[in-house]
Amino acid sequence: MIITEGLTRKFKDLVAVEGLDLEVEEGEVFGFLGPNGAGKTTTVRMLAALIAPTSGRAVVAGYQLGKENQKIREVVGVLTESPGLYGRLSAYQNLEFFARLYGVRARAGQVEKYLRMLDLWDRRDEPVGRFSKGLQQKVALARALIHEPRVLFLDEPTAGLDPEAAKLVRDFIEELAKEERRTIFLCTHNLSEAERLCDRIGLIKQRLIKVGTPEELKGELYGRRTVIQLKSLPPAVEAEIGRLPFVEGLQADGNKLILTLAQPESQNPLIVRRLVELGGEVQWVQKMEHTLEEVYLDLVKEGE
Numbered sequence: 001m002i003i004t005e006g007l008t009r010k011f012k013d014l015v016a017v018e019g020l021d022l023e024v025e026e027g028e029v030f031g032f033l034g035p036n037g038a039g040k041t042t043t044v045r046m047l048a049a050l051i052a053p054t055s056g057r058a059v060v061a062g063y064q065l066g067k068e069n070q071k072i073r074e075v076v077g078v079l080t081e082s083p084g085l086y087g088r089l090s091a092y093q094n095l096e097f098f099a100r101l102y103g104v105r106a107r108a109g110q111v112e113k114y115l116r117m118l119d120l121w122d123r124r125d126e127p128v129g130r131f132s133k134g135l136q137q138k139v140a141l142a143r144a145l146i147h148e149p150r151v152l153f154l155d156e157p158t159a160g161l162d163p164e165a166a167k168l169v170r171d172f173i174e175e176l177a178k179e180e181r182r183t184i185f186l187c188t189h190n191l192s193e194a195e196r197l198c199d200r201i202g203l204i205k206q207r208l209i210k211v212g213t214p215e216e217l218k219g220e221l222y223g224r225r226t227v228i229q230l231k232s233l234p235p236a237v238e239a240e241i242g243r244l245p246f247v248e249g250l251q252a253d254g255n256k257l258i259l260t261l262a263q264p265e266s267q268n269p270l271i272v273r274r275l276v277e278l279g280g281e282v283q284w285v286q287k288m289e290h291t292l293e294e295v296y297l298d299l300v301k302e303g304e
């Protein structure tokens with residue numbers, strides 16, 4: 001649904017985005033994760049045909065960036081960092097206005113659909129200027145969706161919202177993500193948000209540092225580890241386990257063994273069986289979890 005090749009944008013001598021190679025599938029929620037100034041907004045503005053790349057190519061929903069920009073603008077929806085609504089107009093009037101701008105047919109029905117989906121129907125006639133930030137963000141989301149875009153770009157959709165409003169917006173994105181044909185490109189510097197909402201995540205800092213599912217990102221850097229707690233851990237038992245050919249890493253911590261394994265699902269049972277043969281009393285077998293935050297900080301540091 002989105003393909004980029006060497007996509008680059010410079011601002012004078014500052015390289016905001018460098019050599020971006022990316023593929024986002026239809027129906028996917030793709031997280032674009034990076035610190036402030038990493039080039040996320042610049043990427044979205046390029047892909048939505050709002051600014052031109054300095055070099056490189058991109059195809060969005062089958063249309064070539066640069067050659068078919070008008071088509072691209074018709075099939076994408078963008079939620080920018082500021083809501084971009086008319087404060088004096090009501091929620092209904094705002095959506096009606098943007099629906100007209102996009103040439104949406106059956107406007108009334110579309111406006112009603114999104115106002116209802118976002119629980120704003122009862123407040124449709126209030127000026128959005130009086131709404132809380134969270135409610136304004138919901139109207140802005142409805143605005144980005146009113147023409148049923150095939151690709152939805154969400155640029156930091158929960159930034160600056162209080163936790164309750166952020167939750168409302170996240171829950172709504174989760175709902176949208178269930179629609180199979182809608183592709184969502186979500187920029188965020190919020191790790192738990194990316195982990196919760198995204199099928200895959202690309203880490204960016206000017207260049208693309210890494211792409212993978214949240215699980216892959218967590219697994220790849222650290223290997224996958226199993227923690228086994230025994231009633232007691234004699235050194236001979238530890239040495240025996242270390243001799244198993246598929247054990248890639250082994251650490252002992254008190255009565256716990258921490259193992260790095262490539263395929264824990266099939267290897268854990270073998271290890272437990274060996275431990276029992278050696279007379280070990282297994283109390284707990286656990287998966288060692290890494291937070292995406294650890295991975296992120298590491299990779300961003302590496303990217304420098």
Ligand SMILES: Nc1ncnc2c1ncn2[C@@H]1O[C@H](COP(=O)(O)OP(=O)(O)O)[C@@H](O)[C@H]1O
Pocket residue numbers: 011014015016034035036037038039040041042043
């Ligand atoms: N219009 C612009 N003119 C000059 N520099 C810009 C402009 N837009 C963005 N930049 C710079 O490009 C870099 C990337 O910015 P941006 O894409 O907004 O990052 P992010 O959205 O990840 O925080 C930053 O260093 C920013 O200052």
Ligand SMILES: [Mg+2]
Pocket residue numbers: 040041042081155156
């Ligand atoms: Mg930004």
